[in-house]
Amino acid sequence: xxxxxxxxxxxxxxxxxxxxxxxxxxxxxxxxxxxxxxxxxxxxxxxxxxxxxxxxxxxxxxxxxxxxxxxxxxxxxxxxxxxxxxxxxxxxxxxxxxxxxxxxxxxxxxxxxxxxxxxxxxxxxxxxxxxxxxxxxxxxxxxxxxxxxxxxxxxxxxxxxxxxxxxxxxxxxxxxxxxxxxxxxxxxxxxxxxxxxxxxxxxxxxxxxxxxxxxxxxxxxxxxxxxxxxxxxxxxxxxxxxxxxxxxxxxx
Amino acid sequence: xxxxxxxxxxxxxxxxxxxxxxxxxxxxxxxxxxxxxxxxxxxxxxxxxxxxxxxxxxxxxxxxxxxxxxxxxxxxxxxxxxxxxxxxxxxxxxxxxxxxxxxxxxxxxxxxxxxxxxxxxxxxxxxxxxxxxxxxxxxxxxxxxxxxxxxxxxxxxxxxxxxxxxxxxxxxxxxxxxxxxxxxxxxxxxxxxxxxxxxxxxxxxxxxxxxxxxxxxxxxxxxxxxxxxxxxxxxxxxxxxxxxxxxxxxxx
Ligand SMILES: Nc1ncnc2c1ncn2[C@@H]1O[C@H](COP(=O)(O)OP(=O)(O)O)[C@@H](O)[C@H]1O
Ligand SMILES: [Mg+2]
Numbered sequence: 280x281x282x283x284x285x286x287x288x289x290x291x292x293x294x295x296x297x298x299x300x301x302x303x304x305x306x307x308x309x310x311x312x313x314x315x316x317x318x319x320x321x322x323x324x325x326x327x328x329x330x331x332x333x334x335x336x337x338x339x340x341x342x343x344x345x346x347x348x349x350x351x352x353x354x355x356x357x358x359x360x361x362x363x364x365x366x367x368x369x370x371x372x373x374x375x376x377x378x379x380x381x382x383x384x385x386x387x388x389x390x391x392x393x394x395x396x397x398x399x400x401x402x403x404x405x406x407x408x409x410x411x412x413x414x415x416x417x418x419x420x421x422x423x424x425x426x427x428x429x430x431x432x433x434x435x436x437x438x439x440x441x442x443x444x445x446x447x448x449x450x451x452x453x454x455x456x457x458x459x460x461x462x463x464x465x466x467x468x469x470x471x472x473x474x475x476x477x478x479x480x481x482x483x484x485x486x487x488x489x490x491x492x493x494x495x496x497x498x499x500x501x502x503x504x505x506x507x508x509x510x511x512x513x514x515x516x517x518x519x520x521x522x523x524x525x526x527x528x529x530x531x
Numbered sequence: 532x533x534x535x536x537x538x539x540x541x542x543x544x545x546x547x548x549x550x551x552x553x554x555x556x557x558x559x560x561x562x563x564x565x566x567x568x569x570x571x572x573x574x575x576x577x578x579x580x581x582x583x584x585x586x587x588x589x590x591x592x593x594x595x596x597x598x599x600x601x602x603x604x605x606x607x608x609x610x611x612x613x614x615x616x617x618x619x620x621x622x623x624x625x626x627x628x629x630x631x632x633x634x635x636x637x638x639x640x641x642x643x644x645x646x647x648x649x650x651x652x653x654x655x656x657x658x659x660x661x662x663x664x665x666x667x668x669x670x671x672x673x674x675x676x677x678x679x680x681x682x683x684x685x686x687x688x689x690x691x692x693x694x695x696x697x698x699x700x701x702x703x704x705x706x707x708x709x710x711x712x713x714x715x716x717x718x719x720x721x722x723x724x725x726x727x728x729x730x731x732x733x734x735x736x737x738x739x740x741x742x743x744x745x746x747x748x749x750x751x752x753x754x755x756x757x758x759x760x761x762x763x764x765x766x767x768x769x770x771x772x773x774x775x776x777x778x779x780x781x782x783x
Pocket of ligand 1: 549550551556557558576577578579580581582583584585
């Protein structure tokens with residue numbers, strides 16, 4: 280018997296997963312339609328477009344990056360949470376009767392949601408380009424990359440939350456939690472320095488990623504506290520998800 | 532030199548305990564069992580007797596508390612990776628949003644095969660359902676789909692856990708005709724059931740378990756002879772007891 284190579288199995292799984300996501304109206308809505316719609320609705324007023332926040336960069340651009348990150352986070356989170364949902368349906372047990380390794384399954388799910396997350400960021404940025412966002416060319420590229428890559432942290436968050444929350448309606452809860460986290464972390468409206476909310480926002484898991492994604496707008500500098508925030512939350516989510524995943528052998 | 536086992540399944544002192552709030556349940560309690568290649572074995576027992584737990588142990592989905600189980604002389608996980616054993620589970624294990632055909636194709640791809648789904652659907656008697664979403668299939672149709680997915684790796688050993696639960700008489704008859712037909716090629720088949728008539732009609736050998744222990748083992752005629760009346764039902768009622776803990780809801 281020849282052993283099946285995991286990359287081949289992962290590719291097959293990835294293809295199916297992408298097809299599933301594009302067929303799912305809810306996923307398409309939240310990943311590809313809601314982010315550009317939110318941006319067009321909230322970020323493109325004449326005042327925002329006229330407000331210069333850095334040389335050649337308007338407030339609309341900053342709001343664009345924030346909303347694009349939000350879309351990428353939503354997509355990555357629901358991708359991660361999908362693992363627990365499918366576990367509850369006995370699907371991960373079924374997969375254990377195939378040569379696909381459990382970690383390869385998680386990898387395929389996360390990869391697929393990252394592909395969709397890239398689509399989400401691109402669609403949102405395209406809306407921004409048409410609706411008056413202005414920033415240097417390098418910022419267009421770097422902000423998109425940072426928002427997209429940073430959302431990987433939230434794939435681990437989704438994986439962990441999927442295990443912790445009841446699987447019925449988990450995606451609905453996660454959308455709410457994520458929106459609350461986005462506001463609390465100053466993703467949409469940064470808090471003014473010195474206020475208690477500003478202090479609190481710095482420990483939110485969305486704070487570091489928001490700073491990272493917007494860093495290319497202000498010339499690329501990133502505060503140490505933001506880096507610490509990202510690394511710490513990534514470590515917490517990964518460790519938590521890995522722990523739940525490893526100890527998970529129960530029949531469902 | 533250790534000779535490789537000539538058994539399809541070989542369990543020695545196999546035991547599995549579950550610890551819970553209400554104390555410890557010994558779901559499988561020191562099972563010794565050897566199944567030869569080509570046998571069709573009915574694994575008979577009342578609800579809660581430990582049938583599903585034993586199937587899980589043979590598949591490596593659960594780790595034994597004590598004792599060992601080998602499949603074709605190998606660790607269960609190894610036998611699965613080699614495509615030698617497949618199973619039709621009692622519940623779950625299907626993605627509702629993909630089609631019947633996609634389910635089989637994915638399984639094939641995960642085994643590194645590019646075979647089309649058609650012939651497997653044909654053998655399971657659901658060739659006309661290829662494009663139907665799994666969630667829209669009846670219980671019996673889903674069961675046949677599980678069977679089709681189990682055929683993909685052309686396993687030498689097929690485990691079926693109460694495969695006909697919830698099927699009507701005709702569905703049950705058709706299902707067993709498909710299995711019988713397929714087993715003629717020399718495949719080893721072990722099926723858990725609490726339908727006496729299924730055991731009588733389709734098995735070469737009956738293994739009766741109660742409270743995780745083997746209480747009778749032999750050909751249908753031999754086991755029947757254990758009760759004076761010569762009916763399998765009498766043997767069943769004589770030798771099996773209510774499970775140690777109240778069987779909640781029945782089908783697990
Ligand atoms: N995960 C579990 N935790 C606790 N008890 C369990 C678990 N799985 C099965 N059991 C118990 O083990 C016994 C055997 O169950 P099972 O193997 O499902 O029986 P069967 O398939 O023959 O109906 C039952 O008493 C059942 O309640
Ligand atoms: Mg059972």
